Amino acid sequence: MSTRPEVSLAQRKRQLVANELTEAALQLLASKGFDAVTIDEIATSAGVSKRTFFRYFASKEDVVVQFLADMGTGIRAELAARAAGELPSVALRHAVSVPLDECAGHADRALRVVQLILRTPALNARFLEHQAQWRDDLTAELAHRLGLDPDTDLYPPLAAGMTLTAFDVVLRRWSDSDGGEDPAELIQRAFVVIAPALDTVVRK
């Protein structure tokens, strides 16, 4: 009962290698630029072979962007957890604040990653793909929450899109200000703008 292996030793080893890889990648990419770093470099720098790199990540972009995958489910979960009677603008604002607060938390590290992503075209493209996925998730959750048909009603996808637009604008402004502006305050202001659309009931 020394270390209580609630997860298998193999699992932890795997996680260790993954961390080593992301660490090496982030360090190299941030200092030399995305295109100037080869996967061989990253792998070697982490002490594994190129082939092993691809057993952990599907592409060069994924090392940086992979963690975004979980955020989508985080947002959706938060929306699902909000009280049903809550105004859409309020529920959605809280939902999208989850990843934003996470950024504000580890401000130093998160800021550098976000800036790397937003300033590297290849990474930015992947980020946008993830956002599109989040939008689909939010759309489904929103339709379910309001009892609307996501294939007919335009409200769910539009509301999800507006929400993520707000998220995106806030993130970019936070990045451009080098962390100078407060994400929480920015998202508040953004929702003041979009709330009139989110909270207007449209009858057909």
Added chain:
Amino acid sequence: MSTRPEVSLAQRKRQLVANELTEAALQLLASKGFDAVTIDEIATSAGVSKRTFFRYFASKEDVVVQFLADMGTGIRAELAARAAGELPSVALRHAVSVPLDECAGHADRALRVVQLILRTPALNARFLEHQAQWRDDLTAELAHRLGLDPDTDLYPPLAAGMTLTAFDVVLRRWSDSDGGEDPAELIQRAFVVIAPALDTVVRK
């Protein structure tokens, strides 16, 4: 004075090759799928070498997506051309209707291209990148139109984002319905939803 070469002969030859390339690409990609077609195939099918292909297009995606580049300036130009006193929601709706009407125009061909783009991850990613560019353009134009500071005010990027969200949602629905739904009517309905946010004056 036979053909009145208002553009040089070399220019027209270049255009000819470009057309041949896009034609070959569209035909092959649509029938075999994006990943199953190599650039060598496309080039050979158009009667040129692989090396020449890359003198016309920067990447495999570009053959399909390149025409989107102009749309951005089209949207922005339309917005700039609208009367200054017009309500933002009206001006923006007209601006974004430009590419939509273009689609509805050549419905048969456009539909197939749009479906190819939206259903191919690599192409979809490029499409999203273009949209992001459009958003920046629209943001600048909107800020100029309203006399707002695009680096301070949140309204311009949010309004641009909402507008393009509407565009995106409409385009996807049009694609999913195999052209069954009318883009003009869809965009109308979408703007009914987002207009309350676009037309609400937010004083700081």
Added chain:
DNA sequence: TAGCGTCTTGACACCGAGTGCCATGAACGG
């Protein structure tokens, strides 16, 4: 301790995207 599956890894070969370089050939101008 020997033997036997399982899982991870590294090495190698391979494909396709994308680029730099250079020789060729056609069109144009003097």
Added chain:
DNA sequence: CCGTTCATGGCACTCGGTGTCAAGACGCTA
């Protein structure tokens, strides 16, 4: 007829990404 320009094709090369296989590490059992 000659020299320049420019588009093209061929070639070699880098790098991202994948399939395959043999070798080791680990755990289980006799």
